[in-house]
Amino acid sequence: MTAAGNPAVATSAGRPLAGGRRLSLDWLGAVPFLAYVGLFLLLPSAIVGFGAFFNADSTFTLENFGHLSRSYVVRATIDTTVISAVTALAGAALGALLAYAIVTGSPNGLLRRLVVSASGVLAQFGGVTLAFAFIASIGPAGFVYLFAQAHGLDYYAHGIWLFERSGLGLVYLYFQIPLMVLVFLPALDGIKPQWREATESLGGNTWHYWRHIAGPILFPSFLGAALLLFANAFSAYATAQALINQGQPMLSQQIAGALSSEVGAVEPGFAKAIAIEMIVIVTLVTVLYSLLQRRTSRWL
Amino acid sequence: MAVAARSTQRTRWIRLQVFRYVTFAAAAVFFLVPIGAMVEFSTRANNGSRTLEYWRSIFDYPEMIAAIVASLQLAAITSVVMLVLLVPTMVWVRLKLPGLSRIVEFICLLPLTIPAIVLVVGLFPVYIWMGSNFSDSILTLSLAYVVLVLPYCYRALDAGLGAIDVKTLSEAARSLGASWFAVMWRIIVPNISNAILNATLLSVALVLGEFTIANNLLYANLQVELVHLGRANAGVSIAVAVASLLFAFVLLVILAFIGNRPRRVRPELATALAGPLAASQT
Structure with missing residues (x-):
C-alpha cells in the first residue's frame, strides 16, 4: 500500500508547484503530433497553396494560372470531367439497382451481408491491380477477348479502346458501383413499406409510388451519392496511370507530368496551379454533396 | 376480388x-x-495448358523482390509510427485537452479531402530537402504514408477509445500510482487492442496498395515495380499482383472478423470509404 502510495503523493505534491503553468505544460503532450502533421500535411498543403502564386525566382505571379488555358490542360479538364461524370452517373444508376436488389431481400440474410462486405472490399480496390485485372480479362490477350474473337466477335476491331478513355471509364465502374451500394443503402433502408401501402390504399399504382413518393425522397440522396462518386473519380490517379501510358488524358496525370516531366521542362509552379484547380473542383462537389445530405436527412 | x-x-x-x-x-x-x-493469366502456358512458371520466376527478378521487401518494411514502419503518434495524442487530448479534440479530428480527416496527387506536389520539395539533408532511402516514404493512413486509423482508434471510459480508467490507475507510461501501456492499449489491430491492418493494406506518392517521388515500391515489370513480363507481374491481392484480402477478412460488433452504415462512412480511393489506391 505504501509502495503504491508514494508516487501518487509525489505527483500530487509536484502539481501545486507547476501552478498556473499547468495548462501550458499539458499542451506539450500534443506537440509531437502537431509538429508531425505540420511537417508532412500542413506544410505540403501550404506549399501547394502559396507556391502556385510564385515563379521559379520566388516572385509573385499569376502566370501559373494563366498556363491553365493551355490546350492540353483544358482538354484534360474536359476529359476528366466527362469521364468522372459518366462513371458517376452510370455507377450511381447501376449501384442503386444493386442496392435495391439487396434491400428487397431479407435484412439480415446471408446474401445481404455478403454483398455489403464485398462492396466494402471492392470500393477500396483500385490502382495497378485493378488495371491488371481488366487487362487480364478483356484485354487483347485476356481470355474473354480470345473467347469472343474465336466466336466471331472482335470488339477491338476499331482499336483497343481498353487503353483509352472509354476503357478507363469501364474500369472506374469497378469501384464506383460498390461505393454507390455502400452510400445509397442507408437511404433505401429508410424507405418505409407503409408508404407503399398508403399509396396503394389511396389507389396509386407502382408508377405513382415511384414518381410521387419514393423518387422525390430518394433523389437528393441519389444525386449526393453521384457527386461523391464524381469527386472519387476526379481525383483518381493510379488506375489511369497503370492503364494508359500513352498521352495523359486525366488531370491528375497532368499534375504528375508537370511535376517530374518526362516530356518537357519541369514546372513545379504549374503543377501547383493544376493541383489547385483540382482541389477547387473537388471541394465544390463535396460541398454540394454535404448540402444534399442535409436535405436528405429531413426524410430518411 | x-x-x-x-x-x-x-x-x-x-x-x-x-x-x-x-x-x-x-x-x-x-x-x-x-x-x-x-x-x-498468371498460370497460362504457351501451349494452352496450365503452369506455375510465372509464379516461380518471381524470384528471378531481384528488383521485384526488393520492391516487395521495401513495401513490407514501409507497411511495418508506417503502422508503428502511426500508433506511436496517434494513440498517446488521442488519449492525452481526451484527458487533458478536450478543447483541442475538434482540431485534432479536423487535421486527421483532412487527408480525405486532399487527393494524393495534390499531396505529392506539396511533398515534392519536402522530399528533395530531406533527400539532400537526411536520407533518400525509400523507407522515408513511410513518413508521408502516416499522413495518408491518418483518417482511417483515427476513425478506428476513435471508435475504440469512445467505447471505454478513458478518464475513469486512467484516473483510477493514476491514483493507484501508475506512471503515465504505465497508464498508456497497461491500461489503455489492452482495452483498445481491437481498435489498434483494426488501425494497423488498415494501414498495412493501404501502404501495400500505394502507388501515387511512390511513383511521383520516384521510389520503386511494390505497385510501382508492378507497372515496370508489367511492361516487360506481364505474366510475372500479374502473378505478383494476385499474390498481393490475396494478402490484402486475408487482412480484410481478419478485419471483418474483428469488427463483429454491428456497425452503423451512415453517410460519414461514405467519406471514409471514398477516401482510400482518392487517397492512395486509384
Missing part, C-alpha cells in the same frame, strides 16, 4: 425475385471475372 389481389401480389413478387437474381448474377460476373482472369 381477394384472389385477384393475391395473384397481382404473386406476379409482383415473382417479377421482383427475377429482377434481384438477374442483378446479382450480372454483378457477380462483372466483379468476379476480372479477378479470376488474373489467376488464369
Whole structure:
C-alpha cells in the first residue's frame, strides 16, 4: 500500500508547484503530433497553396494560372470531367439497382451481408491491380477477348479502346458501383413499406409510388451519392496511370507530368496551379454533396 | 376480388425475385471475372495448358523482390509510427485537452479531402530537402504514408477509445500510482487492442496498395515495380499482383472478423470509404 502510495503523493505534491503553468505544460503532450502533421500535411498543403502564386525566382505571379488555358490542360479538364461524370452517373444508376436488389431481400440474410462486405472490399480496390485485372480479362490477350474473337466477335476491331478513355471509364465502374451500394443503402433502408401501402390504399399504382413518393425522397440522396462518386473519380490517379501510358488524358496525370516531366521542362509552379484547380473542383462537389445530405436527412 | 389481389401480389413478387437474381448474377460476373482472369493469366502456358512458371520466376527478378521487401518494411514502419503518434495524442487530448479534440479530428480527416496527387506536389520539395539533408532511402516514404493512413486509423482508434471510459480508467490507475507510461501501456492499449489491430491492418493494406506518392517521388515500391515489370513480363507481374491481392484480402477478412460488433452504415462512412480511393489506391 505504501509502495503504491508514494508516487501518487509525489505527483500530487509536484502539481501545486507547476501552478498556473499547468495548462501550458499539458499542451506539450500534443506537440509531437502537431509538429508531425505540420511537417508532412500542413506544410505540403501550404506549399501547394502559396507556391502556385510564385515563379521559379520566388516572385509573385499569376502566370501559373494563366498556363491553365493551355490546350492540353483544358482538354484534360474536359476529359476528366466527362469521364468522372459518366462513371458517376452510370455507377450511381447501376449501384442503386444493386442496392435495391439487396434491400428487397431479407435484412439480415446471408446474401445481404455478403454483398455489403464485398462492396466494402471492392470500393477500396483500385490502382495497378485493378488495371491488371481488366487487362487480364478483356484485354487483347485476356481470355474473354480470345473467347469472343474465336466466336466471331472482335470488339477491338476499331482499336483497343481498353487503353483509352472509354476503357478507363469501364474500369472506374469497378469501384464506383460498390461505393454507390455502400452510400445509397442507408437511404433505401429508410424507405418505409407503409408508404407503399398508403399509396396503394389511396389507389396509386407502382408508377405513382415511384414518381410521387419514393423518387422525390430518394433523389437528393441519389444525386449526393453521384457527386461523391464524381469527386472519387476526379481525383483518381493510379488506375489511369497503370492503364494508359500513352498521352495523359486525366488531370491528375497532368499534375504528375508537370511535376517530374518526362516530356518537357519541369514546372513545379504549374503543377501547383493544376493541383489547385483540382482541389477547387473537388471541394465544390463535396460541398454540394454535404448540402444534399442535409436535405436528405429531413426524410430518411 | 381477394384472389385477384393475391395473384397481382404473386406476379409482383415473382417479377421482383427475377429482377434481384438477374442483378446479382450480372454483378457477380462483372466483379468476379476480372479477378479470376488474373489467376488464369498468371498460370497460362504457351501451349494452352496450365503452369506455375510465372509464379516461380518471381524470384528471378531481384528488383521485384526488393520492391516487395521495401513495401513490407514501409507497411511495418508506417503502422508503428502511426500508433506511436496517434494513440498517446488521442488519449492525452481526451484527458487533458478536450478543447483541442475538434482540431485534432479536423487535421486527421483532412487527408480525405486532399487527393494524393495534390499531396505529392506539396511533398515534392519536402522530399528533395530531406533527400539532400537526411536520407533518400525509400523507407522515408513511410513518413508521408502516416499522413495518408491518418483518417482511417483515427476513425478506428476513435471508435475504440469512445467505447471505454478513458478518464475513469486512467484516473483510477493514476491514483493507484501508475506512471503515465504505465497508464498508456497497461491500461489503455489492452482495452483498445481491437481498435489498434483494426488501425494497423488498415494501414498495412493501404501502404501495400500505394502507388501515387511512390511513383511521383520516384521510389520503386511494390505497385510501382508492378507497372515496370508489367511492361516487360506481364505474366510475372500479374502473378505478383494476385499474390498481393490475396494478402490484402486475408487482412480484410481478419478485419471483418474483428469488427463483429454491428456497425452503423451512415453517410460519414461514405467519406471514409471514398477516401482510400482518392487517397492512395486509384
